Amino acid sequence: MGARKQNSTYTSNEKYIVECDLTYAVNKIGGRWKILIISKLEKGKMRFGELKKEFPYITERMLTLQLRALEQDGLVKRTVYAEVPPRVEYELTEMAAAFGPIFQQLSEWGGKHRKLVN
Amino acid sequence: MGARKQNSTYTSNEKYIVECDLTYAVNKIGGRWKILIISKLEKGKMRFGELKKEFPYITERMLTLQLRALEQDGLVKRTVYAEVPPRVEYELTEMAAAFGPIFQQLSEWGGKHRKLVN
DNA sequence: CCCATTACTTACACTTTTGTTAGTACCCCA
DNA sequence: TGGGGTACTAACAAAAGTGTAAGTAATGGG
Numbered sequence: 001m002g003a004r005k006q007n008s009t010y011t012s013n014e015k016y017i018v019e020c021d022l023t024y025a026v027n028k029i030g031g032r033w034k035i036l037i038i039s040k041l042e043k044g045k046m047r048f049g050e051l052k053k054e055f056p057y058i059t060e061r062m063l064t065l066q067l068r069a070l071e072q073d074g075l076v077k078r079t080v081y082a083e084v085p086p087r088v089e090y091e092l093t094e095m096a097a098a099f100g101p102i103f104q105q106l107s108e109w110g111g112k113h114r115k116l117v118n
Numbered sequence: 119m120g121a122r123k124q125n126s127t128y129t130s131n132e133k134y135i136v137e138c139d140l141t142y143a144v145n146k147i148g149g150r151w152k153i154l155i156i157s158k159l160e161k162g163k164m165r166f167g168e169l170k171k172e173f174p175y176i177t178e179r180m181l182t183l184q185l186r187a188l189e190q191d192g193l194v195k196r197t198v199y200a201e202v203p204p205r206v207e208y209e210l211t212e213m214a215a216a217f218g219p220i221f222q223q224l225s226e227w228g229g230k231h232r233k234l235v236n
Numbered sequence: 237c238c239c240a241t242t243a244c245t246t247a248c249a250c251t252t253t254t255g256t257t258a259g260t261a262c263c264c265c266a
Numbered sequence: 267t268g269g270g271g272t273a274c275t276a277a278c279a280a281a282a283g284t285g286t287a288a289g290t291a292a293t294g295g296g
Contacts, residue, residue, distance in 0.1 A: 013150065013254085016173075017154065021228030022153055022224050025231065028228075031284095036138060039138070061245080074231070084242085086242050086292080088242085105220050106144065109216060109220065110142040114142060128284065128285065177254085178274070201263090202262045203263075204271095
């Protein structure tokens with residue numbers, strides 16, 4: 001009972017869309033926090049708590065969710081140290097580091113666009 | 119009565135996030151259909167109905183919404199011809215065309231990533 | 237024994253995004 | 267008069283994304 005009704009158009013559209021490598025790529029870094037997290041990690045490893053401090057209003061839940069998704073997608077490597085209290089470090093994978101130059105260009109585009117439109 | 123309660127954290131986080139030029143840029147092309155639409159328009163002007171045919175399962179509503187958003191953001195130019203039945207043509211602006219090389223790289227990244235992860 | 241610390245997890249609520257269905261205006265043509 | 271064609275629009279509903287509030291495990295230190 002209570003199995004979620006699978007909205008077929010919603011789902012099949014999603015599949016159709018992600019066939020495009022470009023959309024696929026943008027989806028990997030979509031969402032509210034992923035890009036910001038990746039940007040911070042470009043400077044090196046960080047602990048969960050350190051990341052949290054970087055973003056004044058992020059909730060632990062959101063940070064966890066985003067990091068998990070990034071890990072799942074092979075963009076972030078998570079290392080747990082068996083200590084108490086726990087210590088967990090996050091760092092970018094090569095795949096994520098490859099975004100570097102692309103991010104640079106996108107960022108420039110964003111800057112220019114913002115000036116033109118606003 | 120019934121004014122929507124403005125969730126302040128939701129909204130203020132949104133503002134905070136978009137201060138980043140990179141996130142700002144990605145937001146402009148985020149959403150389910152925008153990238154695909156831009157990709158099609160890279161080949162030249164298209165009418166509403168032509169665009170619709172390109173995407174088998176998009177609804178008219180979604181296509182309209184996305185085109186409106188792109189227009190609003192200065193990525194697409196909309197030209198209405200005063201005919202009956204109506205004719206409306208969409209084309210990319212320079213700002214959108216500037217995405218070209220970036221899209222190329224993102225797309226390559228997507229292709230590589232897909233092979234690695236799946 | 238109790239508390240602090242860290243990195244989470246859970247259940248719930250709100251907001252935005254996406255899709256469904258039906259309908260509109262306009263004029264030409266039969 | 268009435269249907270066809272085009273590019274929409276409106277009211278509603280489903281789904282995903284994001285935020286709230288509270289709680290957990292484990293252990294060292296007081």
